[in-house]
Amino acid sequence: MSIQVFGLPVSRGVAIGRAVLVASSRVDVAHYFVPASQTRREIDRLRRARDAVAAELSALQRDLPTEAPPELSALLDVHLMLLHDDALAEAIMHWILERHYNAEWALSAQLEVVARQFDEMEDEYLRGRKADMEQVTERLLRALARDGMPSLSSVAQPARDFAGEDPLVLVANDIAPADMLQFKRSVFTGFVTDVGGKTSHTAIVARSMDIPAVVGAREASRLIRQDDWVVIDGDSGVVVVNPSPIVLEEYRFRQRQSELERARLNRLRHTPALTLDGENVELLANIELPSDAQAAVDAGAVGVGLFRTEFLFMNRGGVLPSEEEQFEAYRSVVQTMAGLPVTIRTVDIGADKPLERMSPQELRHEHSLNPALGLRAIRWSLAEPAMFRQQIRAILRASAYGKIKLLLPMVVHLREIRQTMELIKRARQQLLDKGHSIGDVEVGAMIEVPAAVMMLPAFFRHFDFVSIGTNDLIQYTLAIDRADEQVAHLYDPWHPAVLKLIADTIACAQQYGKGVSVCGEMAGDPAFTELLLGMGLRSFSMHPAQIAGIKQRVLRADTRKLQSAVEHTLQADDPQNFWAAACDRVEDTVEIALPY
Incomplete structure (x- = not known):
């Protein structure tokens, strides 16, 4: 059906x-594919886990006190029976051998199948056995975790x-x-x-x-x-x-x-991003891993506007990357971009991106309180000065191989700026004392909270540029958790307050002669391209796959006609509908000839 x-x-x-x-499981489950040559190793891991759990349950049953109710021993018998069920074992092995799932994924996938079968049973007693299956599965998952997981680099292909x-x-x-x-x-x-x-x-x-x-x-x-x-x-x-x-x-x-x-759009990748009235627009790429840099080049990006370095810190079992490892990653991106600028954001850990190295208590804190308002981004980095110094040194060392800009996330307080600038100064001097070459690195700030917009004149005494992170700016302006589907309908990039904060940031940067870009999702959304151009924005950073579509909008835009429409839109109660009507009135339909 x-x-x-x-x-x-x-x-x-x-x-x-x-x-x-x-x-989903109450126990964290790793999900990755394994090559055919290593499926037998996954089956062996599963067998060892089964034997370990069987030994645990047998020991529990053997050591039951004499006054224990007989139902408890019977329950352990059920769990042991499930462990040694040949049909269940064959089904789990099917996921490993045929689909190349790792052992944990295969186990949780079969639990999903069996759980549905239990749910459909008419007998209430049999339906209740679903809980036994879940408990046995979680014991197996814990045993697999104790047994150890092969490194992702060796199996995740x-x-x-x-x-x-x-x-x-x-x-x-x-x-x-x-x-x-x-x-x-x-x-x-x-x-x-x-x-x-x-x-x-x-x-x-x-x-x-x-x-x-x-x-x-x-x-x-x-x-x-x-x-x-x-x-x-x-x-x-x-x-x-x-x-x-x-x-x-x-x-x-x-x-x-x-x-x-x-x-068709891909044919635009080497066409300069010029508006109809001759304004040059910088279309940059957002990347998460060094290997993404080539996709940015292939898409025609004129640089990297946001390198989210926190992803270098993930999937590592809690072990942070060394300074040398980070340096090699940053240098790789710079060399791939071959002279084009690379903006590297320092680690933005916290909220929806906790590290595995966090203790259980810290992880509970992340999920039980409001992580978006907690220890994240620059706050987390300043709370981990040794880690932060390593990252800054690695970025500064990579600047000897090309143009690098250093971007600080979620800056709000001037004391955060002073602390960070002092760390950068010390790191620079340490490297120079050791004979390292360092390029001229500009330092900028992410504008992600309304307070940062209001502090811009003070910020510009310290920073060379700013980058507007519209995702968090909308979240903090409207008090909306952007990951919560229950309030997703209230997350509104067209809200008058949001648009005014963005326009004020662009205007203030221009007033002080500083660079400004948008690196949030609005930059890659064609619905906002003309609006941001009309506000005066000339630097957009987005996912490489979005560049061609945005470039098409830029090529068809006339910023002179858009400016007055933007001014009236910012005063409107319903900016989205007003903007659509204004564009219909002031813009001519222009078809560009795409190269074929």
Whole structure:
């Protein structure tokens, strides 16, 4: 039976494939593919975990006090029986051998299948055995964690061969940033999550992967089953499960049309971004890993406007990268960009991106309080001065190989600026004393909270440029958790207060002769291109996949006509509708001749 699930569209296009479910668990589960040569090792890990849990349960049963109720011993018998169930073991091995899942993923995937079977049973007693299965699975997962996990670098090699002939789409309650990095170059052609908002981390990475995605789909992971055929409509936020042949063919037609449009836009990648009235616009790329730099070059970016370095710190089992390792990563990006500028943001840890090295108490703090208002970004870096000094030294050393700008996240207080500038000064002197070459590094600040906008005149006494992080700026201005689908409808980039803060930042930077760019999601959203141009913005930073579409809008824009429309839009109660009407009045339709 075909059903539809509705969520929030966060990455455009259509994906069609068989569902791969990532089941949620009270125990953290690593999800990665293993090459065929290492599937037997995963099966051996699973057997060792089973034997360890069996030994634990047998010891518990042997040591039961004489006054213990007989039901307790019977319960342990049930758990031991589940552990040694041959059919269950074969099903788990199927996921490893056929789908190339790691042991933890295979175990949680089969739990999802079995749990659904229990839910559909009519007998209340049998339905209750689902809890026994969950408890046994969690014991196995803990045993696997104790046994140790092979390094991701040795096993995480997703390949088209793992998926067989059918394309795959990922379905999950949520996807952690660490898992998103793992899936970034995987076989998945799209994904769906139960939770999340349009600017949640999951959504941002989906756009950087340039694959269709729907988040905040509530019951998706419960309604969709393993291997169901799924259509993800990233334009409208609709997920179609087991579509009819007619619906499937319609979406396949849309896929082909989308591919043709992408190919057409791709021909613009080497065309200079000049408006109709001759204004040069800088289109930069946001990247997360050194390997992303080549995609920026291929997309025609004129530099990297945001290198999110926190992803260098993830998927490492809590071990921070050394100064040397960071230096090599930054130098690699600079050399790939071949003389084009690279803006490196210092680590933005906290909120939805905690580190594995955080203690259980710190992680509980992250999730039980409001992490967006806690120890994150520059606050976290200043609280870890040894780590921060290492990162600054690595960035300064890499500046000898090309143009680097250093960007500080979530700066609010002048004392934070003074502390950071002192750290940079000391790091520079340490490197010079050791004979290292250092380039001329500009230092800038992310504008992410309203207080930073109000402090701009003071900021510009210390900083060479600013970059507007619209995702957090909207979140903090409107008091909206941008990852919470329950309030996602209130997250509004068109809110008059948000637009005024952005316009004020651009105007203040121009007044002081400082550089200003937008690196948040608004920069890559075509709905805002002309508005930002009319505000005076000339530097946009976005995911490489978005550059061609934004360039097309730039080439068709006349900033002289847009300025007066922007002034009136900023005074309107409903800026979005006013802007649309104003553009209809003042803009001529201009078709540019694309190079064929």
